[in-house]
Amino acid sequence: MKKLTLISIVALLSFAAHAQSAKTLNSYISYATFDVAGENATPFVETYITFDRASLAYVKNDAGQYNATVNITVLFKQGESVKNYGKYSLNSPSVIDTTAISGYFMDMQRYQLANGTYTLEVTLEDENNKTERPFVIEDQVVIDFPERICFSSVIGLESFAKAEKESSCTKSGFDIIPMMIPYYPETANKLSYYCEIYNTKRQLGADGKYLLNTYICAFENGTKLSNYFTSKRMNAKETEVVLGTMDISNLPTGNYYLVLEARDRNNEIIGLNRFFFQRSNSNYHVDEQALQNISTDLVFSGKITDIDSLRKYIMSCEPLATMVEKEYAQSLVQTDDIEMMQKYFYTFWSSRNSIEPEKAWQQYLVQVRRCDESFKSVNRPGSRTDRGVVFLKYGAPDRIVQEYNEPGAYPYEIWHYYTLGSQRNKKFVFMSRDLATNNFQLIHSDAVGEVSNFRWTTEIYFRTYGTYYDYGVDGVANPDSYGDKAKDYYDNPR
Numbered sequence: 001m002k003k004l005t006l007i008s009i010v011a012l013l014s015f016a017a018h019a020q021s022a023k024t025l026n027s028y029i030s031y032a033t034f035d036v037a038g039e040n041a042t043p044f045v046e047t048y049i050t051f052d053r054a055s056l057a058y059v060k061n062d063a064g065q066y067n068a069t070v071n072i073t074v075l076f077k078q079g080e081s082v083k084n085y086g087k088y089s090l091n092s093p094s095v096i097d098t099t100a101i102s103g104y105f106m107d108m109q110r111y112q113l114a115n116g117t118y119t120l121e122v123t124l125e126d127e128n129n130k131t132e133r134p135f136v137i138e139d140q141v142v143i144d145f146p147e148r149i150c151f152s153s154v155i156g157l158e159s160f161a162k163a164e165k166e167s168s169c170t171k172s173g174f175d176i177i178p179m180m181i182p183y184y185p186e187t188a189n190k191l192s193y194y195c196e197i198y199n200t201k202r203q204l205g206a207d208g209k210y211l212l213n214t215y216i217c218a219f220e221n222g223t224k225l226s227n228y229f230t231s232k233r234m235n236a237k238e239t240e241v242v243l244g245t246m247d248i249s250n251l252p253t254g255n256y257y258l259v260l261e262a263r264d265r266n267n268e269i270i271g272l273n274r275f276f277f278q279r280s281n282s283n284y285h286v287d288e289q290a291l292q293n294i295s296t297d298l299v300f301s302g303k304i305t306d307i308d309s310l311r312k313y314i315m316s317c318e319p320l321a322t323m324v325e326k327e328y329a330q331s332l333v334q335t336d337d338i339e340m341m342q343k344y345f346y347t348f349w350s351s352r353n354s355i356e357p358e359k360a361w362q363q364y365l366v367q368v369r370r371c372d373e374s375f376k377s378v379n380r381p382g383s384r385t386d387r388g389v390v391f392l393k394y395g396a397p398d399r400i401v402q403e404y405n406e407p408g409a410y411p412y413e414i415w416h417y418y419t420l421g422s423q424r425n426k427k428f429v430f431m432s433r434d435l436a437t438n439n440f441q442l443i444h445s446d447a448v449g450e451v452s453n454f455r456w457t458t459e460i461y462f463r464t465y466g467t468y469y470d471y472g473v474d475g476v477a478n479p480d481s482y483g484d485k486a487k488d489y490y491d492n493p494r
Contacts, residue, residue, distance in 0.1 A: 025126055026052035028181050029137065032153035034171075035145040035198050037239050042112045043145050047074060049108075049122070050180040053092055054101040057128035061094065068092040069127035071134075076111060076118045076141065083118060084111040089127065104180045108168065115143050137454055139446075140425070149203050151273035152196040154260055156182050160192060160243060172196070172241040182277040189249035193275060195260050197240040203270070208236035210270065211263045214244065218322050219255035219276065219449055220393070221352060222421075234262075253281050254323040255449050274422070276448050294343040300358035301346040307338045313361075314345055316368045316383055319392035320352070367392055377439035386442040387413070390428055394420055397428070401489045404435055410463045411435045412486060416493040420447055427490060429456050433463075460486050 028050040035043045049072065056068035074086040090107050118141045125134035144150075156179035163170045169177060176194055184191060200210060216228035228246060242260060256279060261272035296302030304310050311333040318326055325348065332341055346357065353360035368383045371391050375382030382388045391397075397415035404411040415428040426447040430440035444456035453459075 024055055025124065025132070025135070026055040027124060029122060031120065031141060032155050033141070033143050034152045034196060042114055043143050044110050044112045045076070045141060045143065047109050047111070048106055048178050050104050050106045051092070053103050053105060056092060057126055058095065058098045058101070059128050063094070065094040065096055066098050067094055071125040071127050072107065073123040074109065074111070075121040076113055077121060078116065078118055084113055086111065106178070106180050108178065113143055115145060117142050145198065147199060147202060149197070149199050149262060149271040151260065151271050152198070154193055154195045154258060154273050154275035155179070156258070156275055156277055157192040157194055160194065174243060182275070184248060184277060184279045186281050189247060190245050191248045191258065191277070192245045193258055195242040195273065197242060197262060197271065199238070200234070200236040200240060200262070201238050204236040204264070206236065209265070210234050210236065212242070213261050213263065214246070215259050216246070216251070216256050217259055219257055220322055221320055223351060248279065251279050251281060252324040254279055291340060291343040291347060294346060296339055296342045299342070299346040300361070301342040304342060304345070305338070307336065307341070310338060310341045310345065314341060317348060319389045321348070375438070378437045379439070385439060387430055387440050390415065390442065399493050401494060403485065403489065406485060408463065409460050409486060412460050413440060414489050414493070423447060427493070429490065431460055457486050
């Protein structure tokens with residue numbers, strides 16, 4: 001199963017250029033993988049690089065307007081061997097006034113690559129700011145299109161229309177404009193998407209049938225949203241193009257997956273993929289009327305009669321909660337309405353385990369107490385620290401590097417998960433500026449939906465080198481002195 005990898009690039013250094021105020025280059029990079037029908041055809045990767053127009057330096061062009069220019073190098077490597085690449089300069093849309101720049105622009109490219117695992121290396125350089133070093137970002141790309149049923153990446157769309165003539169945006173007879181950033185504000189009431197399904201005819205036969213389910217589920221816990229589910233019977237084809245739109249006007253604020261899955265006659269999943277997105281919708285609220293209909297005499301939470309304990313229990317569930325649940329819970333615990341708290345607490349756990357909600361809570365409580373003991377700091381219980389939140393959300397990591405005495409570095413930990421849901425080989429970096437407090441903060445992770453800072457080593461080594469050290473071309477602090485190990489630990493977990 002392929003994935004859409006999302007990489008946020010947040011530069012930590014600022015600069016001044018051409019009489020503009022200090023700026024930081026902001027960009028968002030994602031990619032998608034697709035197969036190509038036909039004998040000897042080669043799959044391809046599409047890269048989408050979005051730039052915040054206001055984050056770039058502008059110079060006047062021959063027409064008397066202003067442009068920014070970004071030099072881009074894209075490499076796909078296996079070891080030291082470059083399998084495909086692109087090297088080009090991208091001009092921003094022209095502007096007349098550089099004091100009121102807003103919006104984004106995107107660059108999309110395609111690279112043919114055979115099945116395999118590659119290192120994607122992207123270098124971005126602001127042409128009009130030679131004092132700022134280029135950013136070099138790396139990520140792993142897996143291309144895996146077997147002869148059995150499989151899916152391309154699922155991509156969210158800004159728009160789509162029948163193609164009148166072939167262009168760089170044309171795919172399967174449609175002009176496809178991908179979402180620049182997978183974020184849907186209140187003004188966005190539709191979620192459009194594109195995906196391709198391969199080899200159903202080969203596996204199911206010319207007369208084969210299968211069911212295509214499309215639904216939205218919560219990112220935090222995988223709960224399917226009943227109002228956002230469609231099912232369609234499909235005929236087997238070599239390649240099936242899926243192009244659809246879902247009404248999300250009533251979808252609450254939160255992090256979600258749009259999931260497409262194929263099921264056979266036995267209702268077994270034979271293929272799926274998904275698309276991560278964020279939604280903001282302040283018009284949605286928890287259904288308090290539904291809570292009112294719960295009888296606390298009949299549910300386990302009605303036995304929790306100490307209001308302070310109930311408040312503590314509710315807040316301990318934040319790592320598993322959706323954004324709407326978090327906001328409602330934070331408001332609820334400020335009241336003295338113990339009955340409503342009991343009802344909410346029951347609803348929270350019954351939505352995750354409808355058969356044994358109390359057992360699910362008790363199992364979780366064991367982990368909360370474990371975190372309180374292992375990660376407690378001077379000013380908060382361990383379950384409320386960053387390490388505690390990650391542990392409660394994802395479980396225990398497979399490997400932990402604890403480095404508290406490295407010369408020149410703040411104390412840090414690197415947690416490595418072999419499997420994180422559908423994600424593989426994900427890491428979390430925690431750092432503390434004061435070991436005595438035991439308050440380790442999450443400064444970087446490559447997991448979807450988590451804080452992402454590809455200059456995380458600058459924070460770890462800031463203790464010694466600060467702003468005086470000349471960081472490398474990728475912004476990574478590797479002073480090359482005795483004992484500096486953080487990047488090696490990250491790249492080669494022990």
